[in-house]
Amino acid sequence: MIYIYQGVALLEINELKQIVEALLIATPEPLTEARFNTCLGDSDSKIPLKEIIGELASDYEKSGRAFFIKEVAGGYQIVTNAEYESYIKGLFSKSGKLRLSQAALETLAIVSYRQPVTRNDIESIRGVSSDSSLRTLLDRKLLEIRGREDGPGRALLYRTSTEFLQYFGLNSVKDLPRLKEVEDILAEDDNELV
Amino acid sequence: MKNQLHRIDLEMFEGPLDLLLFLIKRDELNIYDIPIAQITKDFLEYVDLAKELKLHSAGDFVLMAATLMKIKARMLLPIEANGDDEIEDPRTELMNMLLEYKRYKEATSTFSEMERFERPHYYHVPATWSPQQEDNTAILEDVKLYDIMLTFQYLIKNYEEPATHSVAVEEVTLSEQVGFLNGLLQAKAKLSFADLLEKFESRLVVVVTFLAILEMLRNRQVKVKQSKLFDDLHISRGSTFGN
Numbered sequence: 001m002i003y004i005y006q007g008v009a010l011l012e013i014n015e016l017k018q019i020v021e022a023l024l025i026a027t028p029e030p031l032t033e034a035r036f037n038t039c040l041g042d043s044d045s046k047i048p049l050k051e052i053i054g055e056l057a058s059d060y061e062k063s064g065r066a067f068f069i070k071e072v073a074g075g076y077q078i079v080t081n082a083e084y085e086s087y088i089k090g091l092f093s094k095s096g097k098l099r100l101s102q103a104a105l106e107t108l109a110i111v112s113y114r115q116p117v118t119r120n121d122i123e124s125i126r127g128v129s130s131d132s133s134l135r136t137l138l139d140r141k142l143l144e145i146r147g148r149e150d151g152p153g154r155a156l157l158y159r160t161s162t163e164f165l166q167y168f169g170l171n172s173v174k175d176l177p178r179l180k181e182v183e184d185i186l187a188e189d190d191n192e193l194v
Numbered sequence: 195m196k197n198q199l200h201r202i203d204l205e206m207f208e209g210p211l212d213l214l215l216f217l218i219k220r221d222e223l224n225i226y227d228i229p230i231a232q233i234t235k236d237f238l239e240y241v242d243l244a245k246e247l248k249l250h251s252a253g254d255f256v257l258m259a260a261t262l263m264k265i266k267a268r269m270l271l272p273i274e275a276n277g278d279d280e281i282e283d284p285r286t287e288l289m290n291m292l293l294e295y296k297r298y299k300e301a302t303s304t305f306s307e308m309e310r311f312e313r314p315h316y317y318h319v320p321a322t323w324s325p326q327q328e329d330n331t332a333i334l335e336d337v338k339l340y341d342i343m344l345t346f347q348y349l350i351k352n353y354e355e356p357a358t359h360s361v362a363v364e365e366v367t368l369s370e371q372v373g374f375l376n377g378l379l380q381a382k383a384k385l386s387f388a389d390l391l392e393k394f395e396s397r398l399v400v401v402v403t404f405l406a407i408l409e410m411l412r413n414r415q416v417k418v419k420q421s422k423l424f425d426d427l428h429i430s431r432g433s434t435f436g437n
Contacts, residue, residue, distance in 0.1 A: 025318065067318065078318035085314035099309060103208055105302040113301065125294055128209030128254045138340055145340050156339075168305065169312040177304050180297055 013055065020052045029162060030075025049076075073165035074172055100136075107133040111143055112164070113179050116157035118149055134158070142167055210258030211295040213240055218292075225292060228285055230269055234262040261288065341420065346404050348424045349391060366399050371406035372415075379416065379431055387427035 023031055023039055036049045053076050057069045070079045080088060100108065107130050110122050122130045137143040142164040148154040160173060170176065207213045217236050218225055241259045244252040268284040378385055387407070394400050407429060410416040414432040 070315070079315040080318075082314035085316075088316050099313070100305075102302065105305050105309075106208060106298060109298045109301040109305055113298070125291075125298060126209055127211040127258065127291065127295065166317065167312065168308040169315070170308075177301075179301055 013052070016047065016052050017056050017059070020049070021056060024056075024069065024076060024078050027077065030073045030077045030166070032075035035075070070169070071171055072169060073162045077166070101133070103128075103130070104133040104136050108137060108142060108160070108164070111137075111158050112160050112173055112176060115159045115173075116146055118155035118157060120155060122158075208299075210237075210255050211292060212299065213237065213255070214258070214292060215296060215299070226289060228289065230262065230266045230285060234259075234266050237262055342408070342418060342427065345387075345420065345424055345427055349388060349426075350397070350400060350404075366402050368402060368406055368409060371399075371403045372410060375403070375406055375410060375416070375429070376436075379429070379435065383430060385429040387429065 019040075020031075020036070023036065027035075031049075033049050036047075037044070040047065053069055060068055066084055067078050067080050069076050106126055107122055110125050111117055114121065119130060119134060122134070134143070138145070140163070141161055143158050144161045145156050146159045147157050149157055164170075165172065207216065214233065214237065217223070217233055218228065221232075221236075223229060223233065238259055241252075241255045244255045265284045265288060375385070387404075390403060391400060394403065407416065407418065407427075410432070411418055414434045415437075416432045416435065417430050419428045419430070420426070
């Protein structure tokens with residue numbers, strides 16, 4: 001198949017695949033459709049990135065590569081297959097990735113479902129001071145500060161970041177499983193009691 | 195011995211709500227009809243321990259203990275029936291808090307699961323090599339507020355107040371420092387925060403100047419650039435400078 005690019009140049013699928021592959025290798029963040037078009041110098045290229053990615057992905061799978069293309073944070077990125085974790089760990093000074101504490105996970109859960117939130121919102125749900133978990137999450141760039149609340153005190157507002165989506169392998173916050181409704185919890189508790 | 199066991203237990207809890215949920219589950223209590231007297235007694239035992247152990251979150255446990263005792267007291271008071279107003283159960287607010295907390299607590303297991311699943315995958319990350327950076331301060335255009343705060347903390351840590359014995363009260367205001375920075379920026383297109391620090395005689399002046407920078411940043415009178423985290427802050431004229 002041949003794609004028209006910038007009205008003149010004709011790009012063959014193989015050539016496009018190579019371009020996309022090069023972009024995936026060099027991209028510091030997930031490669032989005034918009035960014036891809038910017039790279040082509042044509043904001044409305046009509047070249048279906050998703051299809052090319054699909055072709056590349058099946059090439060990788062057929063030839064048995066140690067990595068694959070992951071759809072994450074609204075774009076695409078190359079990640080390694082899980083089975084090489086034990087080797088890859090040796091590349092880093094710390095022994096692999098540090099897991100988040102229960103406190104940090106609770107804080108993160110509240111922010112991701114209720115964003116933007118203030119520290120006070122988080123603390124009133126958790127019932128404990130959440131300074132240190134917020135600090136950890138900011139340091140690890142899973143959360144970011146996005147502006148201030150309009151109300152009195154103008155408290156800082158926290159949101160999840162692109163790194164958060166990457167960390168949990170999500171394409172967007174909309175992909176988070178639905179938070180259980182209070183009614184569901186009550187129903188379960190009733191069952192437990194019976 | 196008993197204390198030893200309790201200690202381990204208590205540190206397992208993320209806070210008073212978590213402990214209450216545990217007590218409710220352990221004793222198979224009904225969350226909509228919490229036996230306040232019983233749960234308060236159990237809870238207080240743990241709080242005494244929290245205080246004894248000087249747990250970081252002891253204050254939060256004490257606060258909850260006070261709330262529980264307040265609810266208990268209100269439940270003992272005879273209910274004054276006034277008209278058709280529905281009488282609210284004094285436990286309602288606590289019940290809602292527990293249910294809300296439980297929702298998020300349950301969600302954390304999903305996050306934990308996703309984390310476990312994603313952990314072995316590593317992203318292909320290109321080396322942070324930047325081709326032909328003619329001006330290395332331009333690398334991090336998008337300096338986040340948090341980065342600026344961290345940098346400030348870092349820079350001020352190394353700032354030593356000159357030893358002095360005078361006790362004169364220093365008067366320095368935010369608007370004075372805004373004026374001062376404006377003056378400097380009129381003469382020079384770019385200022386270095388580290389250089390500014392050297393000019394000042396006291397921490398107070400440093401702090402007020404930093405606040406002035408944040409204020410000007412907010413009004414777009416200045417722009418702040420940084421080449422990497424903890425690096426010096428470069429201050430230049432913003433879009434509304436001089437207006």
